Amino acid sequence: MKSTKFSVRLQVLRHGKKLSQQQLADELNKFSNGEFNISKSMISRWENGKTDPQMDYVRLLKNYFKVPANYFIEDKIEHSFENEANKDIYKYSIVNGVSKKESDHIVIMRQLEPFRQKNVYTYTKNQLDEQNGISEMSKKYIVNNRCTAAGTPIDGNYEDAQQEIVVRNEVPRGADEVVTIAGDSMQPLLMRGSQAFVHYQPVPDYDGQIVIVSIKDIGVTCKKIYREDGKIRLKSINEKYDDLIYPAQDVRVIGKIITQKNKP
Numbered sequence: 001m002k003s004t005k006f007s008v009r010l011q012v013l014r015h016g017k018k019l020s021q022q023q024l025a026d027e028l029n030k031f032s033n034g035e036f037n038i039s040k041s042m043i044s045r046w047e048n049g050k051t052d053p054q055m056d057y058v059r060l061l062k063n064y065f066k067v068p069a070n071y072f073i074e075d076k077i078e079h080s081f082e083n084e085a086n087k088d089i090y091k092y093s094i095v096n097g098v099s100k101k102e103s104d105h106i107v108i109m110r111q112l113e114p115f116r117q118k119n120v121y122t123y124t125k126n127q128l129d130e131q132n133g134i135s136e137m138s139k140k141y142i143v144n145n146r147c148t149a150a151g152t153p154i155d156g157n158y159e160d161a162q163q164e165i166v167v168r169n170e171v172p173r174g175a176d177e178v179v180t181i182a183g184d185s186m187q188p189l190l191m192r193g194s195q196a197f198v199h200y201q202p203v204p205d206y207d208g209q210i211v212i213v214s215i216k217d218i219g220v221t222c223k224k225i226y227r228e229d230g231k232i233r234l235k236s237i238n239e240k241y242d243d244l245i246y247p248a249q250d251v252r253v254i255g256k257i258i259t260q261k262n263k264p
Contacts, residue, residue: 005072006046006049006052006053006058006072007046007047007048007049009071009072010043010046010047010061010072011047013061013065013067014043014047017065021040021043021044021047022040022043024043025038025039025040025042025043027064028060028061028064031060031063031064032060036056036057036060038057058072171197172197172258174199174258175197175198175199175258176198176199176200176255177197177198177200177255178195178196178197178198179195179196179198179212179222180193180194180195181193181194181195181196181222184238185221185222185223185236185237185238185241186210186222186223186236186237186238187237187238188237189210189237190210190222190237190257196222196257196258197257197258198212198254198255198256198257198258199255199256199258200254200255201253201255201256202252202253203253204225204227204253204256205256207225207226207227208224208225208226208235209224209225209256210222210223210224210225210256210257211223211224211225211253211254211255211256211257212253212254212255212256212257213225213232213234213251213252213253213254214251214252214254215244215246215250215251216246216249216250216251216252217250220254221234221244222257223235223236223244224236224237225253227248230247230248231245231246231247231248232245232246232247232248232250232251233245234246234251
């Protein structure tokens with residue numbers, strides 16, 4: 001297909017009147033009072049750039065669409081006409097494969113006053129968010145991008161680790177942070193590389209609860225916690241790991257695990 005000025009501009013005009021090629025042929029024959037016998041195939045050849053119409057046909061098209069005489073041949077059209085405001089939109093539609101319906105929406109949008117355009121945009125954006133399951137009520141800002149061990153504790157100060165605030169959907173109620181599990185001691189419940197939601201609280205709800213703890217001079221880890229006679233026992237789910245026992249004053253609970261989000 002060879003695209004020419006004439007072929008593109010004819011398509012622009014036809015789409016502007018929402019006519020099929022057959023309908024345009026019928027309209028032109030009626031408009032000419034039977035002087036011409038134009039077929040759908042002729043319109044198709046003109047729009048595909050396979051043939052150029054004779055000047056008599058060009059004049060007929062000019063009169064029917066009410067466009068300037070040089071519309072089909074000039075590089076730049078200085079005069080205005082009823083479809084001029086929408087010409088570029090329909091041309092873009094033709095060249096880039098945008099549907100006619102989508103182009104019509106843009107044409108209508110351009111006719112609205114600015115404040116009405118803003119209202120349409122806001123409504124459309126809200127509809128898209130609703131379709132994607134996103135709403136302001138479902139959004140939550142939550143700390144992300146920190147790791148915790150599930151095995152040997154990670155050295156370093158947990159509070160000094162790099163962190164950022166991200167928006168997450170489907171965040172469990174009470175979640176304050178999402179952490180990445182760096183080891184395998186809590187498998188199969190918390191897999192290496194998975195993400196777990198944490199609720200900050202300094203005291204566990206019960207013995208055997210899965211928590212994130214900071215161990216003095218050692219690091220941070222994720223374990224089941226048991227309080228026993230002034231000591232803290234940290235137990236793994238993975239049986240290949242031995243229990244860790246520390247003085248109670250050396251163990252600080254950061255928070256409890258709420259749920260898990262698997263690594264993509």
